[in-house]
Amino acid sequence: MNSYSNSYKEAGVDVTAGYKAVELMKQYVARTMTSGVLSGLGGFGGLFELDMTGISKPVLVSGTDGVGTKLKIAFLMDKHDTVGIDCVAMCVNDIICCGAKPQFFLDYIAVGKNYPEKIAKIVSGVAEGCVQSGAALIGGETAEMPGFYPVDEYDLAGFAVGVVDKDKILKPDTQKAGDVMIAIKSSGVHSNGFSLVRKVFTVNESNLARHYSDLGTTLGNVLLTPTKIYVKAVMKLLDSVKVKSISHITGGGFYENIPRSLPDGLSAKIERKAVQVLPIFDLIAQTGNIPERDMFNTFNMGVGMTVVVDKNDADKAISAINSAGEEAYVLGELVEGDYGVVIC
CATH class of the missing domain: 3.30.1330.10 (PurM-like, N-terminal domain)
Known part of the structure; x- marks a missing residue:
């Protein structure tokens, strides 16, 4: 040229x-x-x-x-x-x-x-x-x-x-109390909350090169882990069961993103012990002395997406997601009320 x-x-x-x-x-x-x-x-x-x-x-x-x-x-x-x-x-x-x-x-x-x-x-x-x-x-x-x-x-x-x-097109208004919310695991911090991450660790080349036994590698390697792409798993899921709603857990964490897929009058009830929190989030919370409420309102905490299905379809949905190479488990259920998300 x-x-x-x-x-x-x-x-x-x-x-x-x-x-x-x-x-x-x-x-x-x-x-x-x-x-x-x-x-x-x-x-x-x-x-x-x-x-x-x-x-x-x-x-x-x-x-x-x-x-x-x-x-x-x-x-x-x-x-x-x-x-x-x-x-x-x-x-x-x-x-x-x-x-x-x-x-x-x-x-x-x-x-x-x-x-x-x-x-x-x-x-x-x-x-x-x-x-x-x-x-x-x-x-x-x-x-x-x-x-x-x-x-x-x-x-x-x-x-x-x-x-x-x-x-x-998914119809969140078909959801009802008793429906099951399924978590699809994340690969880490994904691409949200890094302004807080950088503040917590005072990020520089030396800190990123530090090896943490709980992480099994350096801080930099964990933080730079790419965001999971859930397309193939979700397409497989949609072919297997009737999916009522899906939430992508990005900035704002559980409290901001899950309610976006809920109709008026329904909330998500999540048991804290059910959440499979990844080690990086424990490290962020401990290092920065960050309250748990703020952690769940900023990060995905190990849950990249949530899916709502009828309770009778839960096992089949989890099997479909796992067979597509992702990891899924029951996170909670929908209950009546306008609380958005309740973690208890």
Whole structure:
């Protein structure tokens, strides 16, 4: 490509670095291609043809999110090939909450300086997340913004689109007292609450390299563990039982996210001893002297998603989730009342 500008380069933007980054990332993007993709990288828009087989009333479902201050951990560890998984996960895990199947994804990377190899590593993670969720990476944007971001830092955000048959959209108003709430285990902190995490540990390279026996590895490795992508497990679950509602446990923890999937007049009653809290959350609470109520109102505490089914379908639902490679267990039940979430 005969495109360059020395003047723009002197201002801090190297367009040729952008072209190199695109060439380096093509091998990763190729892994995500599905039959619906009609365009390659480089166009002004990503084209995708929906397969309407078995769908009589298609409804598009969209979601967008970023990685947040978890990126600060990646900067300090100079590890950039997993945060893309987080970016995809935060989007696709939202749209599957209404029963939609992800179709395609786009990313946006804003950098202080374009280092093509680093951009390629970031995109390799995005591609891995797309592969895990069955979504095609059909486009994106890399913006070099000198003077806006430090030269060694970047921001990463994404956008996902899925589709669901209108008649199969989950209906939370079908829930009733006595229905069972099932937990699907998380892989760790996922991509929420990192402003508090960084404050608790006064995060720096030395602290991230510290090995904790309770964690079995370094603090940095645990904190940078990618967010679980639950698409395959949820799709398997939807084919196995009637699912009434799904909640993605993100920022705001139990108290903010679970009520979003509950109708008026119903609350979730959760036994504290039923929650399989991961060691990292115990460490955060102990190190920061954080009240348990705040922990459950900030972090996922080891529960990445919750699912509500009829009590007679609970065992079958757990079996379906486990057979898809995730771990599930009974977390609680729905009860009458407008308390949102009761942990007792």
